[in-house]
Amino acid sequence: MSNKDDRLRIMKKNINIYIDLTGIIKSRINTGIQRVLKEFLQRTLDIKIYEKIKFHYVGYDIKDHKYNYYLESEISFFLKDIQGHELIVNKKIELINESDEISIFFDMDSVWNIHPKRIHLYSGLKKNNFYIFNYLYDLSPVILPQYSHENTCRNFISFLSAVYAQSDMVFFDSVSAEQDFLSIKKQMLLTKEIPTRVTGLGSDFSEKNESISEAKNTLLQKKYILFVGTIEPRKDQEKVLDAFDTLAKKYPDLNLILIGKQGWKVERFIKKITSHKLKDKRFFYLNDISDDELVQFYKNAWIVIYLSKHEGYGLPIAESLRHGNITIASKNSSMYEVGRNFTDYVVYNSESEIVDNISFYYDNPNFYKEKKTLIENKFIPDTWDRVSLTILEVFNGMSEAIKIKQLDKLKNYQFVIISIDISGLQKSIIEIDKYINFVEEYIIVTPLESVEIAKKLKSNNKISVIDENSILKSHAKDFSKRDHVQKNWLLRCSLLNIKNLQDDFIMLDDDSRPIKKIDRKYFISEEGRYNAYYFYDLLNWNSNTTDYDKGQKNLACILSEKNYELLSYSSHAPQIINKKLFTEMVSEFFEIGLEKSIDEWSTYFNYSISKYPYLFNKKIFKTLNWPALPTDWKYQYTPDEYLFENYYRTVYADNPNNSNGLRYFLPNFTAENKIKIKNEQYSPHKVTYELFDKYNKFLAKKNKIYGSINFKGEGVNCFLFSVPKEIITVTSAQFRLTMNCKVWNESNKPQQIEIYYLISGNEGHNVKLNIPRDRFFETIVELPISTYGLQKKVYKLQIDIKIDGVPLYENKSPFKIKLRNYLNLSQVRLPDNFLEVNGNIFIGSIEIQRIKHYIVTIPYVGNIIAKSYKVLRNIINSYM
Amino acid sequence: MIEIYEKLCEITNENFNSYNQNENIHFETAMGLGFSIFNYPENKLLEIEKTETFIYECFYKILDRVVDDENFIKYKNLLNSGQLSKKGLIKEISNSGECQIKMTGLE
Numbered sequence: 001m002s003n004k005d006d007r008l009r010i011m012k013k014n015i016n017i018y019i020d021l022t023g024i025i026k027s028r029i030n031t032g033i034q035r036v037l038k039e040f041l042q043r044t045l046d047i048k049i050y051e052k053i054k055f056h057y058v059g060y061d062i063k064d065h066k067y068n069y070y071l072e073s074e075i076s077f078f079l080k081d082i083q084g085h086e087l088i089v090n091k092k093i094e095l096i097n098e099s100d101e102i103s104i105f106f107d108m109d110s111v112w113n114i115h116p117k118r119i120h121l122y123s124g125l126k127k128n129n130f131y132i133f134n135y136l137y138d139l140s141p142v143i144l145p146q147y148s149h150e151n152t153c154r155n156f157i158s159f160l161s162a163v164y165a166q167s168d169m170v171f172f173d174s175v176s177a178e179q180d181f182l183s184i185k186k187q188m189l190l191t192k193e194i195p196t197r198v199t200g201l202g203s204d205f206s207e208k209n210e211s212i213s214e215a216k217n218t219l220l221q222k223k224y225i226l227f228v229g230t231i232e233p234r235k236d237q238e239k240v241l242d243a244f245d246t247l248a249k250k251y252p253d254l255n256l257i258l259i260g261k262q263g264w265k266v267e268r269f270i271k272k273i274t275s276h277k278l279k280d281k282r283f284f285y286l287n288d289i290s291d292d293e294l295v296q297f298y299k300n301a302w303i304v305i306y307l308s309k310h311e312g313y314g315l316p317i318a319e320s321l322r323h324g325n326i327t328i329a330s331k332n333s334s335m336y337e338v339g340r341n342f343t344d345y346v347v348y349n350s351e352s353e354i355v356d357n358i359s360f361y362y363d364n365p366n367f368y369k370e371k372k373t374l375i376e377n378k379f380i381p382d383t384w385d386r387v388s389l390t391i392l393e394v395f396n397g398m399s400e401a402i403k404i405k406q407l408d409k410l411k412n413y414q415f416v417i418i419s420i421d422i423s424g425l426q427k428s429i430i431e432i433d434k435y436i437n438f439v440e441e442y443i444i445v446t447p448l449e450s451v452e453i454a455k456k457l458k459s460n461n462k463i464s465v466i467d468e469n470s471i472l473k474s475h476a477k478d479f480s481k482r483d484h485v486q487k488n489w490l491l492r493c494s495l496l497n498i499k500n501l502q503d504d505f506i507m508l509d510d511d512s513r514p515i516k517k518i519d520r521k522y523f524i525s526e527e528g529r530y531n532a533y534y535f536y537d538l539l540n541w542n543s544n545t546t547d548y549d550k551g552q553k554n555l556a557c558i559l560s561e562k563n564y565e566l567l568s569y570s571s572h573a574p575q576i577i578n579k580k581l582f583t584e585m586v587s588e589f590f591e592i593g594l595e596k597s598i599d600e601w602s603t604y605f606n607y608s609i610s611k612y613p614y615l616f617n618k619k620i621f622k623t624l625n626w627p628a629l630p631t632d633w634k635y636q637y638t639p640d641e642y643l644f645e646n647y648y649r650t651v652y653a654d655n656p657n658n659s660n661g662l663r664y665f666l667p668n669f670t671a672e673n674k675i676k677i678k679n680e681q682y683s684p685h686k687v688t689y690e691l692f693d694k695y696n697k698f699l700a701k702k703n704k705i706y707g708s709i710n711f712k713g714e715g716v717n718c719f720l721f722s723v724p725k726e727i728i729t730v731t732s733a734q735f736r737l738t739m740n741c742k743v744w745n746e747s748n749k750p751q752q753i754e755i756y757y758l759i760s761g762n763e764g765h766n767v768k769l770n771i772p773r774d775r776f777f778e779t780i781v782e783l784p785i786s787t788y789g790l791q792k793k794v795y796k797l798q799i800d801i802k803i804d805g806v807p808l809y810e811n812k813s814p815f816k817i818k819l820r821n822y823l824n825l826s827q828v829r830l831p832d833n834f835l836e837v838n839g840n841i842f843i844g845s846i847e848i849q850r851i852k853h854y855i856v857t858i859p860y861v862g863n864i865i866a867k868s869y870k871v872l873r874n875i876i877n878s879y880m
Numbered sequence: 881m882i883e884i885y886e887k888l889c890e891i892t893n894e895n896f897n898s899y900n901q902n903e904n905i906h907f908e909t910a911m912g913l914g915f916s917i918f919n920y921p922e923n924k925l926l927e928i929e930k931t932e933t934f935i936y937e938c939f940y941k942i943l944d945r946v947v948d949d950e951n952f953i954k955y956k957n958l959l960n961s962g963q964l965s966k967k968g969l970i971k972e973i974s975n976s977g978e979c980q981i982k983m984t985g986l987e
Binding site: 062063065115116117119120123141142143144145146150151153154157158160161162164165166184187188190 | 881885889891907946
């Protein structure tokens with residue numbers, strides 16, 4: 001059979017999806033993972049827009065070791081009465097013999113607890129041409145096994161082994177869960193390709209309008225903080241209860257309600273709950289409520305809080321926001337993906353942050369009202385319909401994905417370059433010629449005035465030069481008036497107007513230069529998948545000054561509305577593009593890109609990967625000098641090797657005498673020289689961030705965090721949240737202190753606020769905010785704190801703001817941060833006895849603590865010595 | 881598959897040790913993974929020499945669960961004192977009501 005016949009055969013095929021219901025039939029549970037399964041099953045019955053997809057519902061019978069096959073009608077009855085309906089078996093089947101056309105075995109239940117164990121089942125199915133698709137919610141049993149039951153750990157590990165070994169594709173509820181999966185894969189040095197797709201979860205559930213008891217109705221009338229979640233150590237309800245002790249004293253009308261079943265390893269905390277002095281007076285614990293009652297508790301909550309040490313998703317955050325609640329959550333794992341900027345975060349999980357965040361809303365009803373209005377008006381909750389459609393679209397695209405994956409791949413590729421710097425391009429072409437031996441031709445798209453110069457470019461390979469106007473066509477008019485991002489968008493979309501453009505081509509900028517030999521496998525894997533290189537999550541891009549920054553933010557909003565993935569692929573290196581998928585993307589986004597600046601790389605890859613994840617491997621970028629300096633922005637994903645250089649002329653010195661921190665490369669440097677310098681540049685930054693993360697745990701324990709700090713100027717009231725009182729750094733680093741900022745602007749005019757710091761009285765870096773005329777403004781700020789030129793010393797940092805250039809406190813700012821700077825890592829002493837940074841274990845000041853303890857215990861004079869020491873230390877610190 | 885399984889067990893225990901240095905999570909042996917509880921050959925269990933590992937593995941491969949502390953101590957004492965043979969332990973667990981339910985799904 002020819003390739004063409006083979007393709008037609010695939011296109012005509014039905015896609016048979018087998019879903020194993022063994023677990024839900026046995027457990028009859030309607031919460032957690034089973035609820036996700038239930039919601040999806042309902043949509044498989046309701047959504048009939050995909051003609052090629054056929055669902056098969058099966059359940060394993062351990063009596064005869066065969067699968068029971070259920071008709072759709074049975075599933076429909078079952079979903080209406082999960083706890084009571086007795087399913088009628090339509091027929092018995094040997095599942096492994098069922099494979100026909102395209103067959104996918106899709107596991108989305110907690111199947112690690114049921115038979116047959118996947119470690120046995122998957123290999124049999126694969127031998128019979130099944131595709132294995134999984135949905136994973138979190139990897140907690142591996143990452144935080146202390147919070148899982150030993151039996152769950154054991155079952156999950158066996159299941160996960162089967163997923164890593166056999167799965168053809170894995171869906172995730174969050175990028176965080178996906179990254180956990182990929183990082184474990186990397187840790188195991190597993191090279192098998194496993195495509196992934198992040199879908200999110202729905203937060204809508206139907207209300208039955210059941211009646212609510214009088215006692216619960218009385219609770220609903222109170223002003224209460226609500227925490228919904230199983231009582232377990234991972235969720236940190238105890239910290240909330242401790243914080244409530246402080247809050248209850250400050251605010252006599254405030255109550256706390258915990259809702260959740262009792263988990264395990266919480267016996268001590270349950271005792272604390274039952275013996276709490278405010279129990280059933282101002283603090284209430286409910287462990288058995290219906291879905292309808294839960295909705296009522298959400299609807300009437302004053303504030304919802306949800307703390308957790310690690311989540312796969314964090315559904316209570318979405319459920320709370322859906323009900324328009326002000327929501328305070330931890331900021332780890334997936335929490336920000338779910339809560340985004342609608343949620344307030346307890347960044348370090350300290351009690352002081354909980355108290356201050358809640359106090360802030362209590363003491364500032366204007367902020368409370370505006371934030372609540374913002375959530376009610378702007379938060380778009382994800383629905384089960386949308387999540388199910390996302391999954392169904394992936395199934396629907398499978399035959400196309402398989403077809404493209406199986407196509408014979410080109411031996412040589414067109415390298416399509418947009419350029420306005422022909423002399424720079426010549427140097428890039430020299431490097432490409434040197435390191436890449438699969439160039440079919442260079443297609444250079446350039447303005448008319450550069451066409452003739454470009455035709456003189458020299459290369460071992462063919463060069464075609466195209467006047468950009470000839471592909472821009474009607475959009476050539478007004479092209480010059482557009483911003484940088486829109487120009488790129490228009491030009492890249494117009495590449496489709498190039499005659500003879502190959503089905504797959506390499507797209508690149510004129511400053512992308514290989515620094516090592518590049519294999520075809522960089523672009524397309526041996527299995528025929530496209531590699532897509534990302535460098536950031538669009539959601540986490542906090543810069544907001546350039547057109548590029550705005551493009552990132554615009555795209556995050558646009559892709560979110562479509563439930564597409566949200567990675568940033570403008571990795572400043574060549575990437576492979578499939579013309580057909582690019583055409584699809586352009587037809588969906590072209591007009592949007594003309595109205596709002598959006599990044600073409602991220603639009604293409606997020607669109608294609610969201611629709612056809614089976615065709616792609618998502619990989620961390622391998623670009624040197626993106627960014628040019630570690631101070632430009634913090635790596636979210638760190639390259640494990642560098643293959644391309646993002647060429648900046650300005651970082652090259654003419655000769656060694658001119659070389660400095662900004663001109664750090666010389667023209668004759670080898671790739672190894674450059675990589676060494678880059679690693680040296682990054683080292684203090686990396687160490688400082690690692691120290692910061694480690695030290696935070698100590699600070700949170702000691703409550704050495706400002707939950708909020710307040711700057712009240714004329715017409716402007718500004719709050720910054722979660723500011724550590726101490727930081728440990730090493731010299732020659734820049735560290736970005738990330739804070740939430742809320743502003744109340746009463747001036748009726750736009751204002752500029754500059755958040756800055758003073759170090760030992762001298763002004764340091766700042767971050768500027770343009771506050772609109774609106775009264776309520778909120779954003780995340782990253783204040784760069786530089787340690788260049790600092791000595792081994794404790795410095796006094798003070799945070800202050802300027803309103804329209806006028807400082808508020810200057811060196812009288814009461815918001816002090818103690819910055820302990822060291823010249824290098826070996827000098828660092830951390831307070832806990834075992835803290836690991838950069839692979840080194842530090843024995844901290846535990847001995848000093850012992851000595852202090854001993855002194856205090858000396859009769860009569862011990863306390864005097866200790867107090868004198870404290871006074872003396874405070875005097876010294878105040879002079880630093 | 882076995883290699884992946886062993887690495888995952890190792891990673892999980894490393895993570896567990898960062899929380900609790902004195903204990904490890906017990907996982908079934910890689911050898912046991914190849915068989916389900918419905919077809920597990922008795923002689924494979926009997927090949928296990930170490931008493932603790934043998935008890936853990938018997939519970940995994942016959943009852944599909946982690947051994948509880950009470951049974952672990954009981955069987956460890958019985959095996960070590962010679963009051964119960966390995967075959968005897970397998971028989972005792974296999975004849976338990978719990979095992980019958982696990983094998984048939986009937987309660």
